[in-house]
Amino acid sequence: MKVAVYRKEHFNAAHRLFNPDWSDKKNDAVFGKCNNPNYHGHNYELKVRLIGEVDPETGYVFDMKILSDLIKENVLKKFDHKNLNLDTTYFKELNPTAENIVVVIWNILREKIEKKYDLKVYLYETERNHVAYPI
Amino acid sequence: MKVAVYRKEHFNAAHRLFNPDWSDKKNDAVFGKCNNPNYHGHNYELKVRLIGEVDPETGYVFDMKILSDLIKENVLKKFDHKNLNLDTTYFKELNPTAENIVVVIWNILREKIEKKYDLKVYLYETERNHVAYPI
Amino acid sequence: MKVAVYRKEHFNAAHRLFNPDWSDKKNDAVFGKCNNPNYHGHNYELKVRLIGEVDPETGYVFDMKILSDLIKENVLKKFDHKNLNLDTTYFKELNPTAENIVVVIWNILREKIEKKYDLKVYLYETERNHVAYPI
Amino acid sequence: MKVAVYRKEHFNAAHRLFNPDWSDKKNDAVFGKCNNPNYHGHNYELKVRLIGEVDPETGYVFDMKILSDLIKENVLKKFDHKNLNLDTTYFKELNPTAENIVVVIWNILREKIEKKYDLKVYLYETERNHVAYPI
Amino acid sequence: MKVAVYRKEHFNAAHRLFNPDWSDKKNDAVFGKCNNPNYHGHNYELKVRLIGEVDPETGYVFDMKILSDLIKENVLKKFDHKNLNLDTTYFKELNPTAENIVVVIWNILREKIEKKYDLKVYLYETERNHVAYPI
Amino acid sequence: MKVAVYRKEHFNAAHRLFNPDWSDKKNDAVFGKCNNPNYHGHNYELKVRLIGEVDPETGYVFDMKILSDLIKENVLKKFDHKNLNLDTTYFKELNPTAENIVVVIWNILREKIEKKYDLKVYLYETERNHVAYPI
Numbered sequence: 170m171k172v173a174v175y176r177k178e179h180f181n182a183a184h185r186l187f188n189p190d191w192s193d194k195k196n197d198a199v200f201g202k203c204n205n206p207n208y209h210g211h212n213y214e215l216k217v218r219l220i221g222e223v224d225p226e227t228g229y230v231f232d233m234k235i236l237s238d239l240i241k242e243n244v245l246k247k248f249d250h251k252n253l254n255l256d257t258t259y260f261k262e263l264n265p266t267a268e269n270i271v272v273v274i275w276n277i278l279r280e281k282i283e284k285k286y287d288l289k290v291y292l293y294e295t296e297r298n299h300v301a302y303p304i
Numbered sequence: 305m306k307v308a309v310y311r312k313e314h315f316n317a318a319h320r321l322f323n324p325d326w327s328d329k330k331n332d333a334v335f336g337k338c339n340n341p342n343y344h345g346h347n348y349e350l351k352v353r354l355i356g357e358v359d360p361e362t363g364y365v366f367d368m369k370i371l372s373d374l375i376k377e378n379v380l381k382k383f384d385h386k387n388l389n390l391d392t393t394y395f396k397e398l399n400p401t402a403e404n405i406v407v408v409i410w411n412i413l414r415e416k417i418e419k420k421y422d423l424k425v426y427l428y429e430t431e432r433n434h435v436a437y438p439i
Numbered sequence: 440m441k442v443a444v445y446r447k448e449h450f451n452a453a454h455r456l457f458n459p460d461w462s463d464k465k466n467d468a469v470f471g472k473c474n475n476p477n478y479h480g481h482n483y484e485l486k487v488r489l490i491g492e493v494d495p496e497t498g499y500v501f502d503m504k505i506l507s508d509l510i511k512e513n514v515l516k517k518f519d520h521k522n523l524n525l526d527t528t529y530f531k532e533l534n535p536t537a538e539n540i541v542v543v544i545w546n547i548l549r550e551k552i553e554k555k556y557d558l559k560v561y562l563y564e565t566e567r568n569h570v571a572y573p574i
Numbered sequence: 575m576k577v578a579v580y581r582k583e584h585f586n587a588a589h590r591l592f593n594p595d596w597s598d599k600k601n602d603a604v605f606g607k608c609n610n611p612n613y614h615g616h617n618y619e620l621k622v623r624l625i626g627e628v629d630p631e632t633g634y635v636f637d638m639k640i641l642s643d644l645i646k647e648n649v650l651k652k653f654d655h656k657n658l659n660l661d662t663t664y665f666k667e668l669n670p671t672a673e674n675i676v677v678v679i680w681n682i683l684r685e686k687i688e689k690k691y692d693l694k695v696y697l698y699e700t701e702r703n704h705v706a707y708p709i
Numbered sequence: 710m711k712v713a714v715y716r717k718e719h720f721n722a723a724h725r726l727f728n729p730d731w732s733d734k735k736n737d738a739v740f741g742k743c744n745n746p747n748y749h750g751h752n753y754e755l756k757v758r759l760i761g762e763v764d765p766e767t768g769y770v771f772d773m774k775i776l777s778d779l780i781k782e783n784v785l786k787k788f789d790h791k792n793l794n795l796d797t798t799y800f801k802e803l804n805p806t807a808e809n810i811v812v813v814i815w816n817i818l819r820e821k822i823e824k825k826y827d828l829k830v831y832l833y834e835t836e837r838n839h840v841a842y843p844i
Numbered sequence: 845m846k847v848a849v850y851r852k853e854h855f856n857a858a859h860r861l862f863n864p865d866w867s868d869k870k871n872d873a874v875f876g877k878c879n880n881p882n883y884h885g886h887n888y889e890l891k892v893r894l895i896g897e898v899d900p901e902t903g904y905v906f907d908m909k910i911l912s913d914l915i916k917e918n919v920l921k922k923f924d925h926k927n928l929n930l931d932t933t934y935f936k937e938l939n940p941t942a943e944n945i946v947v948v949i950w951n952i953l954r955e956k957i958e959k960k961y962d963l964k965v966y967l968y969e970t971e972r973n974h975v976a977y978p979i
Binding site for chain 1: 440441442443444445446447448490493496497498499500502503504507557
């Protein structure tokens with residue numbers, strides 16, 4: 170009997186979208202105001218979904234307190250109140266679009282969560298734009 | 305032409321998480337403050353998804369008014385403003401975790417809804433924790 | 440590496456549910472107050488999901504600004520502040536239920552978005568009722 | 575010891591904004607797409623606030639169930655799933671802007687609620703626009 | 710230059726509404742399903758508003774981290790995951806209606822926050838019912 | 845007959861909280877992670893309230909489209925996708941706390957809106973922290 174469980178956390182971060190191999194003009198054309206060299210920022214909402222068997226002794230798929238702590242320790246500590254481009258190793262050479270951020274977070278969590286759990290990550294950049302990985 | 309339709313309802317209930325086969329100490333270690341012997345409670349948000357063919361005469365997969373009434377009659381009447389552990393038969397010997405509640409609700413509704421409809425249930429225990437069944 | 444990206448837009452519209460082949464009595468029995476001949480209305484929330492490869496140069500699956508403009512040009516311009524029954528060609532002979540609207544919108548957008556992107560549309564008619572297509 | 579209590583209800587309605595004394599051109603200039611002669615519509619959220627003494631016997635300022643029923647009977651029954659311009663007496667000669675609707679609702683409720691309660695009404699026309707009366 | 714600052718916190722609790730001086734019949738008539746002797750529960754949202762001068766050195770009226778900790782220490786520690794009737798001293802002889810809870814919380818916080826700050830407390834019992842004190 | 849009308853807009857910005865007259869140590873002690881020298885960011889929700897007479901010809905206190913354009917032109921153009929410390933003149937020597945931002949926005953709008961309208965501004969920095977000015 171498999172059930173999906175979801176946990177939401179959030180973090181606030183600054184970022185800038187650009188491709189260092191492109192001219193300023195092309196970066197402006199593609200990324201518009203998201204290419205502001207002085208950065209802008211977001212309240213990111215992060216939702217993590219695990220699928221697994223319900224443990225008959227606890228009635229849990231996964232303890233939400235432990236999942237929350239695991240996300241805080243491995244993701245929020247690195248990203249919350251940070252500049253994604255400057256303060257993290259992940260986006261030194263990777264554009265911090267929502268798509269790239271969600272894949273980075275999935276890779277971080279995948280190493281920390283037993284393989285018997287199916288893992289999916291959703292990231293809300295604004296109330297109107299969000300992404301999910303894997304599909 | 306199959307479409308998925310979703311209906312949200314809610315109920316307010318008290319519950320306590322614990323395993324009667326365990327010591328108090330182990331129950332406290334695993335369930336923490338959710339193990340309060342005097343109970344605590346939640347505003348549960350319940351979302352029911354049906355998938356089916358769109359009826360060409362009505363343009364409906366399923367009449368949302370009928371689905372709402374069916375959920376109220378079979379689920380809310382049993383769970384709303386109740387103590388899940390004490391006032392329901394379902395959780396006399398089953399720990400009322402969100403995982404177990406969502407499976408119980410799915411089983412209740414599965415008997416009331418024609419098999420031609422695919423059925424999935426989502427249960428939000430807090431704004432940050434929710435579950436879904438089946439996967 | 441495929442990622443799902445979602446964009447939300449909204450429109451406000453009037454509609455009336457009825458089947459012209461039926462008697463008034465049957466229309467009232469099936470559609471109730473949604474059959475008001477003078478129409479009623481909703482704030483529709485529309486969510487569009489694309490699945491595709493992340494472009495390594497931009498870090499985007501699809502530029503959300505372009506997706507937003509595309510939805511505005513092809514859907515909102517036709518439906519926003521309109522009477523779905525009277526002001527659109529789509530619902531002259533098709534009942535504007537949420538189910539039928541979501542399929543119409545999917546068909547409109549499917550023609551405008553390259554086939555390499557998987558497309559799904561979600562439509563929220565009220566806070567409690569929504570639909571999705573395809574399943 | 576006075577406390578403020580709030581109750582939210584909602585209704586779905588169609589309307590059209592225009593001034594019959596004006597030319598079509600002026601109506602279009604002022605009301606834009608809200609002047610669609612075939613109407614458009616909204617999910618209106620209605621919030622009613624009463625201020626009064628807490629009854630020492632019940633701990634209530636006002637029973638929320640009774641307030642909800644009173645709003646349903648006197649407001650929702652008249653406005654829900656209606657065309658505000660055509661199906662109500664209130665907007666035969668009054669433009670159904672959010673401002674005018676909120677004053678109409680306040681007047682309706684003021685007659686039904688004892689004067690010892692201070693009454694205020696909030697009306698949300700969209701997620702981004704709302705009004706309140708009195709100030 | 711006075712500014713109002715607001716901080717939201719939440720707690721989950723069980724409660725039962727009844728008046729011990731009344732018969733069961735009268736309690737049922739007045740409190741309905743809220744009078745369930747086995748309790749029910751809610752996710753309470755708590756919003757605290759302070760009004761004060763903006764400190765020219767910090768740009769703060771009040772440090773939100775300190776306000777959050779103060780609410781957690783003085784309110785959430787007493788009420789979160791508790792049975793309001795059984796586990797707290799406040800509602801031994803006071804009916805735990807939203808009105809009474811909000812006044813109790815205001816009294817608790819008023820003692821902990823300097824008098825130069827104007828204090829108001831809002832309590833959301835469900836998405837549709839909330840209260841505020843003082844008026 | 846005065847009615848209050850509210851319009852919500854939003855902007856995304858980066859900022860850093862610190863006092864240049866203080867040591868790094870004191871800035872860290874007071875502003876914590878908000879003092880990150882590389883900035884962090886938020887999705888700011890901005891709500892503007894006007895109070896005025898309902899115009900009998902339009903039924904409007906103020907045209908929400910005009911208010912929205914006025915906010916976009918005078919506030920969002922300056923703050924959206926900007927670094928508040930570096931890209932604006934307002935926070936060169938003023939700490940961009942929510943309190944200071946809300947007063948700055950009020951001052952900007954007060955000059956653009958006729959004095960006959962009472963003006964109040966609400967700023968939501970996160971879902972849990974917001975401010976309002978004037979009180």
